[in-house]
Amino acid sequence: MSLRIVVTVKYVPDATGDRHFAEDLTVDRDDVDGLLSELDEYAVEQALQIADDADDADDAEITVLTVGPEDAKDALRKALSMGADKAIHVEDDDLHGTDVIGTSLVLAKAIEKAGYDLVISGMASTDGTAGVVPALLAERLGVPQVTLLSEVSVEDGVVKGRRDGDSASEQLEASLPAVVSVTDQSGEARYPSFKGIMAAKKKPVESWDLSDLDLEAEEVGLEGAWTKVDSATERPARTAGTIVKDEGEGGKQLAEFLAGQKFI
Amino acid sequence: MAEVLVYVDHVDGAVRKPTLELLTLARRIGEPVALALGSGAENTAAALAEHGAGKVLTHDAAEYADYLVVPKVDALQAAYEAVSPAAVLIPSSAEGKEIAARLAVRIGSGIITDAVDLEAGDEGPVATQSAFAASFTTKSRVSKGTPVITVKPNSAPVEAAPAAGAVEALSVSFSDKATGTKVTGRTPRESTGRPELTEAAIVVSGGRGVNGAENFAIIEALADSLGAAVGASRAAVDAGWYPHSNQVGQTGKAVSPQLYIASGISGAIQHRAGMQTSKTIVAINKDAEAPIFDLVDYGVVGDLFDVVPQLTDEVKTRKG
Ligand SMILES: Cc1cc2nc3c(=O)[nH]c(=O)nc-3n(C[C@H](O)[C@H](O)[C@H](O)COP(=O)(O)OP(=O)(O)OC[C@H]3O[C@@H](n4cnc5c(N)ncnc54)[C@H](O)[C@@H]3O)c2cc1C
Ligand SMILES: Cc1cc2nc3c(=O)[nH]c(=O)nc-3n(C[C@H](O)[C@H](O)[C@H](O)COP(=O)(O)OP(=O)(O)OC[C@H]3O[C@@H](n4cnc5c(N)ncnc54)[C@H](O)[C@@H]3O)c2cc1C
Numbered sequence: 001m002s003l004r005i006v007v008t009v010k011y012v013p014d015a016t017g018d019r020h021f022a023e024d025l026t027v028d029r030d031d032v033d034g035l036l037s038e039l040d041e042y043a044v045e046q047a048l049q050i051a052d053d054a055d056d057a058d059d060a061e062i063t064v065l066t067v068g069p070e071d072a073k074d075a076l077r078k079a080l081s082m083g084a085d086k087a088i089h090v091e092d093d094d095l096h097g098t099d100v101i102g103t104s105l106v107l108a109k110a111i112e113k114a115g116y117d118l119v120i121s122g123m124a125s126t127d128g129t130a131g132v133v134p135a136l137l138a139e140r141l142g143v144p145q146v147t148l149l150s151e152v153s154v155e156d157g158v159v160k161g162r163r164d165g166d167s168a169s170e171q172l173e174a175s176l177p178a179v180v181s182v183t184d185q186s187g188e189a190r191y192p193s194f195k196g197i198m199a200a201k202k203k204p205v206e207s208w209d210l211s212d213l214d215l216e217a218e219e220v221g222l223e224g225a226w227t228k229v230d231s232a233t234e235r236p237a238r239t240a241g242t243i244v245k246d247e248g249e250g251g252k253q254l255a256e257f258l259a260g261q262k263f264i
Numbered sequence: 265m266a267e268v269l270v271y272v273d274h275v276d277g278a279v280r281k282p283t284l285e286l287l288t289l290a291r292r293i294g295e296p297v298a299l300a301l302g303s304g305a306e307n308t309a310a311a312l313a314e315h316g317a318g319k320v321l322t323h324d325a326a327e328y329a330d331y332l333v334v335p336k337v338d339a340l341q342a343a344y345e346a347v348s349p350a351a352v353l354i355p356s357s358a359e360g361k362e363i364a365a366r367l368a369v370r371i372g373s374g375i376i377t378d379a380v381d382l383e384a385g386d387e388g389p390v391a392t393q394s395a396f397a398a399s400f401t402t403k404s405r406v407s408k409g410t411p412v413i414t415v416k417p418n419s420a421p422v423e424a425a426p427a428a429g430a431v432e433a434l435s436v437s438f439s440d441k442a443t444g445t446k447v448t449g450r451t452p453r454e455s456t457g458r459p460e461l462t463e464a465a466i467v468v469s470g471g472r473g474v475n476g477a478e479n480f481a482i483i484e485a486l487a488d489s490l491g492a493a494v495g496a497s498r499a500a501v502d503a504g505w506y507p508h509s510n511q512v513g514q515t516g517k518a519v520s521p522q523l524y525i526a527s528g529i530s531g532a533i534q535h536r537a538g539m540q541t542s543k544t545i546v547a548i549n550k551d552a553e554a555p556i557f558d559l560v561d562y563g564v565v566g567d568l569f570d571v572v573p574q575l576t577d578e579v580k581t582r583k584g
Contacts, residue, residue, distance in 0.1 A: 015533050019396040039515065100365070101374055123515065127396070129537075130377040131358065132365035135333065139366040144444030145333060148358055150508075160448075163332075164508060166357060167275065171449035172332060178445075184498075184515045185508055226374025226408040230390065233401050238559055241545075245552075246566025251574025254546065255582065257562045261544060263466065263490065263523050264582050 002059040003154070006116045007047045008107055008137075009040040009064050009079050011072035012127040019127070021232040024222065026097045027127060029069060036075035039122035041082070041189035046182045047120050048083045048190070050154050061085050063114055067095060067106050073205065080200035081192035088114055092209040097222030100128070104136035106220060109213040111141065118159065121181040123148055134181035144174035150185035266350035268294035269343055270317070271363065273355045277307025281463045282355040282417040287315040289382040289420045293389045294350050296427075297321065299343045299434070301336055302328040306431060313429020315422065321346070321434040332445035333359060337366040339436045344371060346434065349410065351389050353382075356414040364414045373409025380419045380520075380541070389413065397514070397533050398540035417462040418520040453509060461493045461510060466523045467542070469495035469512055470505075471535075473528020473549065473568055477505040482572050483527060489579040495519065495539075497529045513538035527568040531556025548572060 013019045017032035051060035064079040066072045067090040076087040124131035138145030149161035163170045258264050268290040273280045290296040298317040300308040305322035327335035354364045356378050368375040379391035393402045470483040487494045496506035514537040524542035547556045552565045
């Protein structure tokens with residue numbers, strides 16, 4: 001039996017760059033380089049490992065899926081060069097400014113159209129960082145959510161994993177189809193090999209727009225959003241603090257500062 | 265006045281501080297109605313009443329502990345339908361956000377996550393969020409449906425505001441999806457006796473510069489002298505020196521204490537994402553060029569193995 005895995009990957013502005021908002025208060029994508037959200041690399045890695053472990057590895061197929069602008073193809077290429085089999089790019093001018101509810105709507109439609117047994121997402125994007133899209137996908141698809149896993153495996157149509165929460169570490173189990181999300185504790189993501197990078201160039205990337213998904217423009221984008229951003233202001237730079245060099249009394253000087261601030 | 269539904273985070277009836285903070289925010293936009301689920305739910309009533317809950321809805325069933333997230337969503341939806349609130353507020357824990365998200369889709373509403381402040385506005389509650397590793401502050405609101413908002417710990421003061429806190433049993437029927445994800449085992453985290461990381465007023469963190477699991481004892485000693493929680497950078501966690509549950513940063517805990525002390529931590533953007541909103545920031549690092557010094561109110565350029573123990577001794581002396 002084949003195992004169809006869809007990995008959702010987001011194209012995000014580089015966190016080490018100077019990120020900011022555009023005039024319409026959406027993320028400014030022109031001034032900062034974009035890349036595959038680093039936390040989604042862990043999702044791709046776990047998909048590759050699950051496919052390797054599948055009963056008949058040849059039969060496991062990994063599709064990477066993104067909703068994003070033209071450049072988002074870069075994120076798909078990266079995932080393909082890591083070893084995914086094919087890619088789907090949902091791209092439409094009307095998607096600009098879509099919020100989490102809208103994004104999950106588009107992703108769910110695309111996942112249904114692609115066909116799936118298992119969806120794997122990252123724990124959160126590195127720009128919006130909401131960490132809710134996987135739960136939203138499970139709700140919309142009507143399948144179990146097995147989320148925030150630091151360990152995951154699939155055997156005989158059952159997904160098992162470990163979720164390390166605030167107060168306890170839990171062992172989870174659900175039948176496929178299911179939506180999984182993995183944390184950065186799930187295992188180091190591999191680097192694409194030269195061979196992988198060359199092979200990725202030949203792998204199929206399909207482009208779908210809203211009409212392919214039977215969605216109307218009003219259901220997504222800035223206009224259709226369920227939330228509205230009224231303002232975005234840059235945090236004032238912190239005023240330069242006091243910096244002292246330890247000449248043997250550094251700890252005592254620091255204690256003096258803390259006492260002055262009433263912490264001691 | 266309109267009612268505001270507040271989801272209660274509690275451990276066997278002991279209400280956690282972020283929920284009491286939520287009640288403060290809820291009172292700015294309406295009259296709080298609290299929902300407490302699971303074992304000990306009824307025991308939350310006194311604390312909730314003392315902090316402003318007019319009503320406390322409760323329900324207990326084995327499903328809450330035996331299956332992941334969905335039973336709680338079913339209950340929250342039942343409470344939503346019973347109350348018809350003007351807004352739903354939920355603590356921004358990993359689970360809280362998932363519950364909130366699923367409720368939002370079910371009731372056709374927008375969701376705002378990780379709010380750090382909340383106020384009443386002409387078109388419904390206005391939430392402040394902190395974006396891009398806290399380099400931006402945004403103000404947003406939910407424009408469709410009933411606002412569903414998750415709020416980070418330490419976003420509001422805990423204020424006493426005695427209210428009736430009348431306990432009412434909520435009736436909940438679970439959906440057929442409620443039992444989809446089974447919890448087959450649970451290992452509780454051992455208590456260290458130190459304050460909860462996200463709720464602590466002071467956090468003392470160590471990074472790669474601490475250079476070994478056994479050396480974390482000096483970080484813990486400083487924390488204990490100040491009554492603080494202990495945090496760690498991902499480098500220290502990945503090296504196996506400290507548990508992942510203590511990681512501060514983008515993929516760890518977000519903390520916003522009155523005082524954050526970073527020792528042997530360079531201040532990478534992903535670390536800053538979790539601590540930049542701390543009120544006072546102090547760093548000890550032997551590299552004067554470390555980016556963490558751009559954030560500090562007070563920095564010591566020096567070897568943490570000299571500075572931290574000296575500071576600990578001095579704190580102990582001063583506290584007598
Ligand atoms: C600073 C900031 C704050 C925001 N706050 C809100 C808010 O409060 N409410 C709101 O409704 N919207 C908000 N948004 C918009 C929202 O982040 C995006 O619409 C978004 O695409 C989905 O949310 P996320 O990036 O937070 O995803 P998360 O929920 O953090 O993503 C988790 C996983 O979902 C998958 N995923 C997410 N987006 C995509 C995608 N486009 N393509 C493929 N896979 C994807 C990935 O696997 C990812 O690892 C915010 C955006 C920004 C930049
Ligand atoms: C997707 C993603 C998510 C991430 N999430 C997180 C996260 O949640 N939290 C997090 O912390 N990181 C996170 N990281 C990792 C982050 O990028 C950094 O690698 C990490 O924060 C570095 O930890 P550090 O500062 O302890 O180590 P280093 O960067 O190696 O810094 C060690 C510092 O210690 C100083 N030092 C060494 N010896 C001494 C001494 N004896 N006395 C005083 N100072 C000394 C050095 O000068 C140096 O500045 C994430 C990365 C990615 C890609």
